[in-house]
Every structure is written in structure tokens, then in C-alpha cells.
Amino acid sequence: MSHSSTLEALAAAGIPAPVKPLLTVEGLTRVYGKRIGCADVSFELWPGEVLAIVGESGSGKTTLLNCISSRLTPTCGTVHYRMRDGAISEIYKMTEAERRHLMRTDWGFVHQNPIDGLRMTVSAGANVGERLMAVGNRHYGNIRGAAIEWLARVEIDEDRVDDQPRTFSGGMRQRLQIARNLVTEPRLVFMDEPTGGLDVSVQARLLDLLRGLVSDLGLAVVVVTHDLAVARLLSDRMIVMKEGRVIEAGLTDRVLDDPRAPYTQLLVSSILQV
């Protein structure tokens, strides 16, 4: 049986064809002078998979995230991304125009502090519509319709569409930021402590919402968090970092229930029990 007929047989049986990784990170290193931001990090991210990067503050989580998402040029190492047409591109070999286009269409980035990811002086509707306008949408009615639809999906009332995000609460701002990123239906979203700074009930609702969106849209997510509970709720796999290096990686349940590295054991045992 040839390879292609095997694939057809799989498709006929309703089994999805084997996919290639969406994102491949190899030997990614970033140094700040003599200090290490992150060193020799490699992993693969598959379509629809949620990967959590955990570790204490200063462990290089955010440096790693910024290096993967092309916001910070790594010292060495490569990041390959599978584009929508199936071609594999190396992020740092693209032209800047291509990279920026990718960042506002196929990728999303959710900042810890919504002020960094939103335009605080334009309305919620324009915040959500900005990416649509950036890719050439020139019909006001359609843009506004899409904005209202996305606000509804992140549980923001339609009548807030013309309000500026500075009149929003912290949780609403974070939900607005998520809507703004998802409006172009990206395949990959980076999140830096998406629930940081929110109180627990708001955190729980946001996590619920994120879980729903991730499974509905089949998003692949790289989420940086120091909160192991967030990692357990959201992620399929996780990476534990310490002093810029990956010290443990595996399925989230495995890492959290059966931590192997002594540091991970310490991290897991440090969770406050209520």
C-alpha cells in the first residue's frame, strides 16, 4: 500500500492524517551580556496544542516567549513555523514586513498587562477592528459587526462597543485584549501571564473562557505562567524552566502529579493548599 493511499484510507476511516508540528524551536538561546536569558531551548508545538512554560520569576520564561514570538531577536537558535499554505518558514529569515504581517494575522500575543496590548484611547470596537483594517478591510459596517460579535464571544456587552478600554475593569480589558487578538482567527497565540493581576473569581471566568475558545477554534497556545493551577487547567504539555534552562518537560498531568526534577518537586509542593 502506497503512502498516499494509506492517508486516504485513514481519512475515509475518519482518522485525521498525521500532522506536522506548527512551531519548531531548536537550540534557542538569548544572552544579555554575560547573563543568560534562556539557553538551548528546543521543543515542538502541534496544531491545537496548549503548551505552558512555568518557572519562578527570573527563570527566563518571558525571554523565551519573546524570542519565539519574534519580539526579541535570539542570540542563536532557530524558530520554524508552518504557514497556512503548508510551507515551513524560519521566523528570523523572513523579511520584517512578512514577520509583522504574520504577527497580526496568523499569530496573537496576549500581554500580562492589557495596557500593553490595547489602544487605551480608542474605543473597544476599534481595538477589535484594528487587525481587520490592517489587513485591508475597508467596510465600516462589517468591521463593526465583527467587533460586536467578538465582544459577545468574550462576554462584553454590545453597548460597550464604543467605550474606551480605560473605562473597563481589569478582567474586561483582558477579555478585550483576547478578542482583539482572535478576530483574524490566528492559529497560534502567545500569552504572557494572561491571568496575572486578576482576582481569583475573575481569573476562573477568564480561564473558563480561554479553555472554551481554545477548544472551539483549535488554537495552538504557548502560555507563560508562574501559576501552576493555570497551567493545569489550560495546558496539555508543560515545560519547567530554571535559570534559563529547561529542567523538565512532559504532559501537564505527568509533570504536576509525578514531578521528577527536584526543583519541579519543590515548585509543585509550594502550591498553597486552601
Added chain:
Amino acid sequence: MNAPDTQTQNLASYNFAYLDEQTKRMIRRAILKGIAIPGYQVPFASREMPMPYGWGTGGVQVTAAIIGRDDVLKVIDQGADDTTNAVSIRAFFAKTAGVATTTSTPDASIIQTRHRIPETPLHAGQVLVYQVPIPEPLRFLEPRETETRKMHALEEYGLMHVKLYEDIARNGRIATTYAYPVKVEGRYVMDPSPTPKFDNPKMHQSEALQLFGAGREKRIYAIPPHTDVVSLDFEDHPFEIQHFDQPCALCGGEQVYLDEVVLDDHGGRMFVCSDTHHCESRRADGHRGALLGDEPGQDKEAMA
């Protein structure tokens, strides 16, 4: 070429048209580059001028760099030839370059303008020099110069539409009435200086060369003749210019840009042409508006 002559001898310490020849060459190079890349903001080494920033230092430097002895200069300020700024700049070049000045739009070879384009269509061979306060159309949306330059380089102009979106969301229509952003020759988004959007269509496929000088911001840009200049808009909210309910109160002109003039403190007001030359030449042709008084001489004849 520019040896001192009798008219400028009493200003022997000044070169022709105030600026030294090296500076003029530098500005001309910037102008040529601007013409070669329509709508692109060319940085230039703006000089101190004997007037404060905001009074047209950029426009004056551009005019000084292109003016020759045979040129006829017209200067307008909000369409008027007789306001302080216009009179001073006209006098400045009459003194430092000894050139002829005029208030007539068709007779001028160089027209320096602050915030209007004359109503009389410009013809080939004329140069319109704009005084520009803030050349960067993206400035109020993105304060970082490094970022706005990158946005121009990569043609990332989505943000400009965010501003127009906000206008419609707040006011139900595009409420920007001046400094309305345009796209030049399908490439660069440009600020047409704070001219009313009424004048935007006049920039499109103009016969005349249009030069823009921003002195404080040190930028020159240009629109060569016969260049496409398209005002940005949405498909369902197309660009439109201002419309006035009444004709000019002095000359009865329609389809022109009008200024509101308050007459008294009881709410009395009149609307008159902002372009004084246009208004005067229409009156000379016998057009009369509703509030135009009679000439003193005619009054006497009527009484007699």
C-alpha cells in the same frame, strides 16, 4: 547667478532670498527627492529663520530655495492675501529677493499657502508651497518616530483607518474636517497640512507642482503634477467635502470654501469666501452677494 543687484544692495549682508547658496542646494536636493518619491517625507537640515516656528518657517525655506528673479510670488494665509502672516512673508521676499509679488492666483508663479488651496484652478508651471506644522499623519496615533517610519516603509496604514473608524463610531460620520489623510500615487499616506478637506480633491491630478515644508519638524515632501491623491475612507462611508447652505455674502459664489464672520454680539454673522482673490475678482466681474454694500461713490449718485 545671484549677484547682488540694486534692489538688494541695502541688504548687502543677505544673500538673494535670505538663505545662503549651500543651504538652498541642500533644500533643493530634498525637494528633488520628495518629487521623486511622491508623498514621502524627506528629512532636511532646517535652518533658523527670522520668524518663530509655526509661522511658516518650512514654507519660507522651500520658497527661498526655488524662487528666482523672474518669479511672481503670492502668499496666502487661510486663503487671504491681506493677513499678517501673508503680508509679512510677501514683504520678506520682496525685500530679500526683490521679486515681484501679486495677489492674483493666475498671475503668480509661486504661491506660498497656509492652510488653503486657491479656488481658481492652478495651471501648469505654477508651484504651490504649503506651510506644514506636523507632517506625520500617524503622529497622534503612534508617538514613536522610529515606529511611524517603519509603518511608512512597510506600508502599514491600518492605524489610519482606526482613526476614521473612531470618528464614525463617535459622530456617525467621518468628522475629520482638516488635515484629512490622503494616499499619494497608491503608496504613501500623507498629511495635506491643515487644509480643510474641502481642498483635498484639488490636490488630485493637479497641474501645478505641490511642495510641503515643515520647518520645526525638518521634513519636506512633494506631490508632482498629475499625481493621484486619494482621500482615505470606508466603502460604506465614502469621503465627502464640506457643503455650505448659502453662497458667499459678498460675491454670491457657490461651491467655494466659506469663512464665518461674526458681525455683532446679537448673533449676526455672514459667510464669505475664504479666498480673497477669488472673491474680489468675482465682484469685479459684477457678481454681488446678499450683504455687499455699495461703493461710496455710487451712494452719492443714488442720493443725488
